[in-house]
Amino acid sequence: MPEINVTPLGAGQDVGRSCILVSIGGKNIMLDCGMHMGYNDDRRFPDFSYITQNGRLTDFLDCVIISHFHLDHCGALPYMSEMVGYDGPIYMTHPTKAICPILLEDFRKITVDKKGETNFFTSQMIKDCMKKVVPLNLHQTVQVDDELEIKAYYAGHVLGAAMVHIKVGSESVVYTGDYNMTPDRHLGAAWIDKCRPDILISESTYATTIRDSKRCRERDFLKKVHESIERGGKVLIPVFALGRAQELCILLETFWERMNLKAPIYFSTGLTEKANHYYKLFITWTNQKIRKTFVQRNMFEFKHIKAFDRSYADNPGPMVVFATPGMLHAGQSLQIFKKWAGNEKNMVIMPGYCVQGTIGHKILNGQRKLEMEGRATLDVKLQVEYMSFSAHADAKGIMQLIRMAEPRNMLLVHGEAAKMEFLKGKIEQEFSIDCYMPANGETATVTTNPSVPVDISLNLLKREMALGGPLPDPKRPRTMHGTLIMKENSLKLVSSEQALKELGLNEHQLRFTCRVQLQDPHSDPDTLHRIYTHLKSVLKGYTIQHLPDGTVMVESIVIKVSSSAEDSNAKVLLLSWSYQDEDLGSFLSTLLKKGLPSGLC
């Protein structure tokens, strides 16, 4: 029985370093290749030695698919392709292809340039890796090879995020990456058609949350910013160049517009124009509203948000500043932070995860005294807020996607074990399908039961259709009989006659003849007629003919009568039938042996 194996190397009962291996119909596919932000050692990357001990992965993988540009989904890609070694195709959508190398480079700089780590990928490696990328369009069916095809669906989550449908023959798997079932401020909702995959591999970040909590988090965020501004404080939002920054900008821009606020919003240099440009050029990936109005007003051309100059930091009065980088480990965001940290009216909002060792990480852990270079200490008096803005499907959304795709099995990744367990129970109860949640390195195996595609001769099919009448009758299923010819890779179903012809075989006729003795005091023609009448009454629904040449035909069985020379009442019936009528022939000979009922005329 064919089976599909799914092994997470990362994101199995965990969030971070998403990397899931799928083997289906003899093909091996790697889904995502992320890094774990919580580790600085080997555990940062998925354990590729699971695939092979001896280095390069090219021979072991048919393709790699990246769902979106977040580093926990693509952060290990250059390491995998350039340092471990993989030369096959890497698929991702156009926006992911555009944005992913920028984030990788950003992260590389933090890790290598600031933290001084070695054994990390280089800028050149990122470039070489990106050369192996094949861009994917939504809904386009990409033929990876003759048997393996993949198709991307819109996933919402971030710009360019995709779910992917992987199909080999009649077996298929859907991998959701991260997705969002409700449209947000700049993106639409995930959608997939009723593709009935054998396995749906879904993220389960918010497996136990019911209700979209993003709206609440947004409201919370705006409230905090607003309060801070009202009391004359300054708000610092450290961000990375792309992704969350644009989302928060839209959020603030619309809020400022609605509330008619006057406090300035600044965007630190180096990323404004350029980063927003990606969003403008990929406007087809945003939500309906933005797409519809972009000619009149491009949502990514901000009215209230202006470029930041370092001197503005000392300006009096309230302001909001978006500054890079996102973890307060260097650069402009750190400089501003140092300036503003001493005032309790001010606020810093960390909208994303912070790596250990960064100032962002320290202050989020409640540290209030920071040691700076040159033995100076910094007292942190401003308010510190953490806010996660990632858009994921909640439990309701996950259930909704299951209803959309109608999978035969479910597999959860990218979530916490306890929460997964809860959702697994719910899924199994509501949909009566099996739900798996393998840990990293653990393999979930699903046996599939594919039907066999066969080419049927149209004559045969039409014949059967005609037999069944114009409308199918559920009480009388249409049975068909034919011969399946298996030749190389082709399977053809034809009528037996055609099969003989196609294979160049001649038919072998097998016939039976049987004499039955009968006492019947009538003339031969009368006896024959009596037989005809008798059979007519017994065999309902058969073609019975009384032919002028002195025979009775039941279907193709021939019955003749003769009488013996001595006794004209002793009749001899001659039955002759072919093997194809064996059942009926055998029945008739037994029946006639019993003689004819007397009541016949």
Place this chain on the structure above:
Amino acid sequence: MKLYCLSGHPTLPCNVLKFKSTTIMLDCGLDTTSVLNFLPLPLVHSPRLSKLPGWVSKDGTINLEKELKECAGRVFVDSQPEFCLPERELLDLSNIDVILISNYHCMMALPYITEHTGFTGTVYATEPTLQIGRLLMEEVVNFMERVPKAQSATCWKNKEIQRMLPGPLKDAVDVWTWKRCYSMQEVNSALSKVQLVGYSQKVELFGAVQISPLSSGYSLGSSNWIIQSHHEKVSYVSGSSLLTTHPQPMDQSSLKNSDVLILTGLTQMPTANPDGMLGEFCSNLAMTIRAGGNVLVPCYSSGVIYDLLECLYQFIESANLGTTPFYFISPVANSSLEFSQIFAEWLCHNKQSKVYLPEPPFPHAELIQTNKLKHYPSIHGDFSSEFRQPCVVFTGHPSLRFGDVVHFMELWGKSGLNTIIFTEPDFSYLDALAPYQPLAMKCVYCPIDTRLNFHQVSKLLKEVQPLHVVCPEQYTQPPLTQSHRSDLMLELQPPPMPYRRCSVLNLPFRRRYERVYIMPELANSLVPSEIKPGISVATVSAVVHSKDNKHTLQSVPKPPPVAPSKKRKRVMDEPPVVLAPKPLLSGAVPLEAFLATLQKHGITEVKVEETADGHILHLQAEDTLIQLEEDGTHIVCDNNEPLRTTLRDLVLRFLQKL
């Protein structure tokens, strides 16, 4: 399988394909050449046009001076311009299941079909095709609606009168079916029926047919279509290009192995090389500007204009035109320029990689930023105050019958310094200019048509090797004006099947196989036997389930056990229920081996008699005959059913069952 041809225009096709149980309309082109018979619609009152004399027949019997005006020896209808629609009487258009659109020029008749024929199906198009198609429709509606004509001329359409009119009005066909432009409401309603598709996306139609758009390289989002089932494949090629302009390159290999290839939308300018024309365009433009004149470029607001602007972007500095203003005037100018920048996925590789930088894929963004190119919704408003001469104006409509271009013709036509450069190939430039004669302005004709030429198409067909080609009849003979050019026609073996407006073609198809799926349970129960090396057969008895045009074969359910009835005694009298007919037999029964087998079963007394065709075996103890021949076996056995069945089974051992 049938093809109904509803349009006679080879580049604005409208065909209907009946394939299996589906009815598919291929494109919905609107023949706009009919508007050339009408008088231009001026944006501002034109004394010249209003003073044109009315037409009265020579003998004075027909007086249509209200409807027809004469200009430089030609007669024009003074009414809102009308379009020649696809044929609507050839078949019931309400039966159409889907409409496949190949590019934004080939969808202009959509509202006439979807809104007024009872159409209830779906239209498939790519996103750029939909968005830009919408802009082009919006533009035409806008052009028409902002200069409403109170009167509508109909008298001239009377058959008796039309016969008396001078040409080309006299020869215009089906004038009664010509229609005015649709409204924006109809456009919106029509376009709401569009379902977006991406290149190489496979879409199932009712489970019977699969359709898939392929990149055709002609314009943003332009596509050819594959319509196929498991065993039949029709390719629809419409408006394709092999030149490297802005769109994604044409996907040729997917057209391979077609049973039928429907070929439309070849170049209308088979003798004009697009690159050469582009060069001529630039040099004429520069010459006019240097001489202090203005340049008018009548064009559509999407398509070739992007390439013209890109060409000018490179040309401006070297030709010292840095200070010349370029104007693009159209109600959809801004949208068209903006939309062109957001379809990175649909662009050629070069332009695609620009987006990764991130830079706008088309350089007209820079022309706009540096104020070299300005766009306006119309000549009214800002344009009138900012307008400087000499300048270059891109504006529509290329027929010169409506749109802002009419105004510039009136404005600049009288001066020999000015030049009009025709780049769109859809209209004869002489016909377009007819109502403006006499004209002092210079006319340059550089039609740029990037669609396939005959050389390219014959190479393509050689490569993809369709079994049959169907094409408009125009492609099967050289153009009328160049009847000696046998290279300007399709020469194929077998010859292409030509069509014209209102043709109904029977496509040469022999469907012989259909895909069915054997359910796993049944598949596991099959017993294959090898009949020849590498070839196995198995007899199959199954129940056919057909749902949504998909057939599955399932095991025949076991009959329920016969309920014990009172008439039990008669059970034996019931005829047998045949679950599966006996298979056909093949092979022969070898005498020696058969005898040995008989012996094993205790039948020893066998008298063998040789006959002409084989042997007769006389089983003496049992008084039974077996006649063995090459192609048949005959068992004659009386009154001994157990023996007969034993013999039967022994014979069957030697035969193959099919």
